[in-house]
Structure formats: C-alpha cells, structure tokens
C-alpha cells in the first residue's frame with residue numbers, strides 16, 4: 001500500500017509535544033479560502049514550474065508536488081528521528097491536507113508507530129466518517145483538531161463543507177477520552193466575531209475533557225502559491241489581525257480556564 005506525501009518536516013516544535021517529525025499528506029476535502037498549503041488539496045501528485053537561483057542566474061525548474069511512499073519506507077524515515085522523540089517527549093504528527101483522507105495507509109502507519117511505542121498525533125479537519133475517526137483514534141495519542149466556524153452555512157461558504165460532521169467527531173473523540181488540542185485559525189471577517197467565539201466556547205465547555213486551545217492568526221504567507229499553482233486567491237484585501245485583538249481572544253479562552261497558545 002502506498003501513501004502520497006508532499007513534505008516531511010524534521011524537528012518540528014509546534015505540531016504537538018516535544019520534538020516531532022511532521023508528515024504532510026496530500027488531499028483535503030475542504031477548500032478553505034485562506035489555506036496556506038493549497039498544493040495539499042489535490043490528492044494526486046502534480047508538477048509545477050518554479051524559479052531557482054543558481055550562480056546569480058534564475059532558472060525555471062520543474063518540481064513534482066507529492067511522492068508515493070510505502071508504509072515501510074515511511075516508517076524507516078520516522079524511525080530515524082526516534083532518539084529525538086525519546087529525549088524530548090515528542091513523536092510523529094500526520095498533517096496535510098487531511099491525513100485521514102488516505103485512511104487505510106494512515107491507519108497502517110499509525111499502527112506500526114504504536115508497535116514501536118512512538119507518540120502519534122493526527123492534525124485533522126475532523127471531516128471524515130465517524131467509523132474512520134473511531135478506528136484512527138485507536139492508534140492516535142493526540143488530535144490537533146481544527147475548529148473553523150460554529151455556523152454551518154458560513155462554514156460551508158468559506159470551506160466548501162458544513163460543520164455538523166466536524167462537531168460530531170469532536171464530540172466523539174471526547175467521548176472516547178482522547179486528548180485533543182483545538183486549533184482555531186482566526187480569520188478576520190470570517191470567524192473572529194464575538195458571537196462565533198462565544199458559541200465555540202459554549203461548545204467546548206460541554207466536552208468532558210478540557211482541550212488546549214491554539215489560536216492561529218491569519219497570515220499571508222503562502223498567498224504567492226496561489227499564483228504559482230494557477231489558483232484563485234479569495235483573501236485579497238484581508239489584513240492580518242491586530243495583535244491586540246489576538247490577545248483579547250486568547251484572554252477570552254484563558255479566562256474560561258483553557259490553556260491557550262498563540263501561533264502554534
């Protein structure tokens with residue numbers, strides 16, 4: 001069985017506890033307007049031209065985004081960092097795209113990691129069937145879980161899918177007793193309104209276990225990729241949120257008793 005991966009980042013420190021290896025898997029069922037990894041969305045690998053500088057000259061080179069790996073190949077790469085995981089309390093994080101889209105491959109890799117006692121994190125949109133989420137939870141120590149908007153219609157407008165399944169799966173993982181860190185990408189004009197924040201807080205307060213909350217302020221890094229990949233960037237004119245407002249949002253969650261981080 002093969003999986004398609006578009007990047008592997010070593011020594012990552014924002015994708016879960018300790019020093020981690022983050023595996024970026026291709027394919028995403030959502031199409032968020034602000035996505036800073038638009039190359040992740042298509043499931044299959046594709047080629048694209050990019051400019052590289054060599055000896056002061058600019059050269060056009062062809063880059064292929066996405067590469068196939070077998071379970072064994074990926075496990076060998078993960079195992080190379082195991083000493084760092086052990087020393088730092090880290091492990092491997094599967095991100096994307098939506099890693100659960102390549103479900104059979106991911107499940108097998110997660111299982112192999114747990115056989116080796118490697119800590120596993122899945123960074124998910126939550127947009128996957130409940131049956132798959134429950135099976136993945138068997139071999140996942142921690143979920144990084146995106147919460148984008150509490151209003152179904154707005155969620156659908158800006159991401160392409162509704163939020164019902166996403167909220168149901170978050171509830172499911174909580175019912176299963178899984179550790180969850182909620183990730184809230186703060187996008188001006190989309191989900192930064194007080195009403196949405198209060199609805200989000202009310203939803204989280206119904207969970208049995210209190211998740212950590214990471215606030216990820218919108219940034220424009222990655223917007224150039226839309227031009228490169230011939231995609232429409234719909235966020236033109238949207239500014240990054242002011243630090244004071246990000247701090248206010250962080251205070252809202254921390255005053256409600258949540259452990260909050262900003263930017264990771």
Ligand code: SF4
Nearest residue numbers: 028030031032035097
């Ligand atoms: S869920 Fe993440 S990877 Fe998928 S489109 Fe949205 S921002 Fe991009």
